[in-house]
Amino acid sequence: MHLYKKIFNLKNKLIFLFLVLALVPPVVFGIFSIKTTESVINNLVSRQIENIAADKAVILERWLQERKQDMQVVAGTSIVKSMEPGLIAPYLELVREQYRVYNNISIFSDKNELVFSTGDYPQGQEIRIVDGVHQESPATPPVKYLPKEKESTFQLTAPVYENGQKIGSVLGTVGTHNIISIILHVSLGETGECYLVDRNGTFLAHKEPSRILSENISHSGSFTNAFGPGERKNIYRDYRNIEVLGTSHKVEGTDWYIVVEQDKAEAFRSADSMKRLIGLMMLTAIGSAFVLTWVISYHFIRPIQGLSRSAKILAQSEYLPEGLDTMRRDEIGVLYRSFNDMAMKIKQRQDTLVEKINLKSAELEETGETLKHLKLIAERSEKFAALGRLGAAVAHEIRTPLTSLKLFLESIQGEIEISPEFIEDFGIAMGQISRIETAINRLLDYTKPKEMEFSKISPGYLIGDVVSLVRPMANKLECTIETIITPNLPEIRGDIKLLEEALINLFINALEVMPEKGRINIRASVTSYAPTEDENKMVPAVRIDVEDTGPGISPENLNYIFDPFFTTKAAGTGLGLPTVFNTVKRHNGEITAANRPEGGACFSIFLPVISEG
Template identity: 30%
Template sequence: PMLSMIRNYRNNTIIQIIFLILSISLCLILLTKSLVIQPVHALLEHTRAVGKGDWNFIESIPAGDELGELAKAFNDMTGKLKKNQEEMDKWAATLETRVEERTREIKEMQTVLCRSEKLASLGELVAGIAHELNNPLTGIMIHASLISNDPRLDEELMDDCRTVIYEAGRCSKIVKELLDFARASDSQKSRLPVSRAIDRTIALIEHNADFRDIEIAKEYDPDLPEILMDASQIEQVLINMMINAGQAMPQGGKLLIKTGLNASKGHIYVRIEDTGCGIPAENIEKLFDPFFSTKGHKGTGLGLSVSYGIIQSHGGEIEVSSQLGKGTVFTITLPI
């Protein structure tokens, strides 16, 4: 009996030990699965998701241990990757626009450069021709005036003589414009308010027949600083542009002269807006080309070329926008 009891006790003990071992093993497996395998699996799934572009953060791993710190590091990495990806997507989305803007800027620079080179080369040629024409024209005008005042002149020839004087005067005016276009005279610049040049220009042109039915309005920025400019040259530019605006409104309209400051770009602007017939799109690029005119025999096509050269010599720019039937806007920018 004693041996039987010992065997039963031994067997029970073995069974209990085996059960205890199995229980501990099961607990260790469950703990390992909960604390190690599942978090590692979550990290693995998260890594795969990030590789596919899913930027969700890990939320299933409790903080406080090494795996929690690893999950936090993964979340930080995911956040940075997401931010970088968003920046790259944004940059890629605007890349085409940036390329178009840069291309347009390059084309504008090329246009300005070609125009400047054209003006320089034409200036040298025109200067020589104008000087050669000026001397004989002066002689023609002087002698024609003397002949017209001679009492011995036949009355029948008086009209012809006046025609000679008139046409010679017109040629002289064209030669003067050619010389103005070609001349690279030193500017006499001083710091002055641009509004003064505008007011003087308006006083000169407002009684012109072209402005009889045109309302002239002014909108000046009262805080506009004085700028370094040659007042007479700036007035010449303003006269050219205002006369063009008046001739574009034969049935009347409104001429608005507006000034303003662009402090961020370091310049002021003078905007001349009319409600005239507008300029065809194909002519916009040619406006500042020498001898280009939409007025036929009435113009030499040098007014805007001279204006462009003057503004360029002041370090400024001229921009044009126009709509057929609605009007044209010339914007002059000058550095402060």
């Protein structure tokens, strides 16, 4: 019932009534106008395209027939029948000069031997003469494209008869530049085009020469419309997968087809403009209806609804309105002012109560943050204490007997001759002992860090030294390293050996997870950061970013990668990144890790610069 009253109130009824009166007539008229316009445009453009295709086909048919007649005329002259090269040469050159469409004209004897050619005809090439004039259904001459001349050519033949006996043949190579330029030129706006294809859909002539004889339309709507069964459509998708209006015409006597098309978007541009105009009219009608509704609501309905809503809100104590503003002097104005006085007194009492609650909440939140920070410090202190005890136990319980075992094996290596079949096993044993020693040393270095030797360090020198050390390993893995260092970086103070080890550790981690031909970017710039101990203080620092193109870090592992013994490697100790973390912290710096949007991980080190004072 409440929803029913809310939907069918007086204001919504007025809005609905005005919207119906304002929208129904223009919508009906607009739909009718758009449909009529689209139908008229479709018929006009289709008729224009059909006429152009028919005219182009007729022009090409007439031109082909003229070329066949040219061959008949040449074959019927007494000069050609003489089969004398000296007489034929000037005559054929005159024919080429007069017609300007023949790239070459050749005369062959009845044994298919070359008598004379106006151009270069390859010696020893097999000659196949097909009578392209007198056959009842002559085959379509094959088209060839000459990239250097940017022209398509084909050949026509005509037999040479003397007293009813065939004594030779005329072979003409016809250039199509002039006729094709006429065929391809169409006046159909900006997107209209005409092209020539064969029965298989292969381009024989096109405004883009690169498509000729190398591409076809067999998988497009153009091919289906021209050669497919069923009723032909005048709107389809062409070889560019663009919706077009088009048609095709067969060139009689050949298997060539003229195709004429125009983009549908351009053809129906005027209809689209009408759609936008009708849409604008509808928006105007909607706006007018809302304005008229607002005027009525403002003077008659809105004041009462506003007072009703405010009373309900005040009764439910969800929030207190700031007050109902009105300039009216009638009964509604008196009622508004009385309601405002009542709401103000309630608001004052509520503000006092909210202020007390906020103070208590802030105190509790601050206490919670303090306890959380103290708990984190206690957990880390307990973890490091356990690591210290573990390091001492490792040194006593594992390192001592391991050293003894290593010395024993080294001593017997020189005193006892080892059988050849055990030499490899002996080497593996010594290698595993060295590996365990390295892991123990890393653990001891982590639990009992060395004393730092501080000195002034140039960040550019530090990065250059580290890159020179890891570049051979990167080259072996076919990975590239790019350094991007801001000029004139300020100096930092620290232990250069520890900082080099930290950066090398980050480089090795990146190289181990990246595929071959990966990329590492190391950047250095001036910035400032807020220390963990005092987030309200900004410290000038040098920022060093090590970025890779590897798989990145799993989101669930980002919070644990600096914890001791946490590793995702099969043979990892989990002490590399914790050691880097400790080194940065001992330099009063910060280190963060994140995944790059384009892929890979980024480790950022912030080291405070030497203060000028």
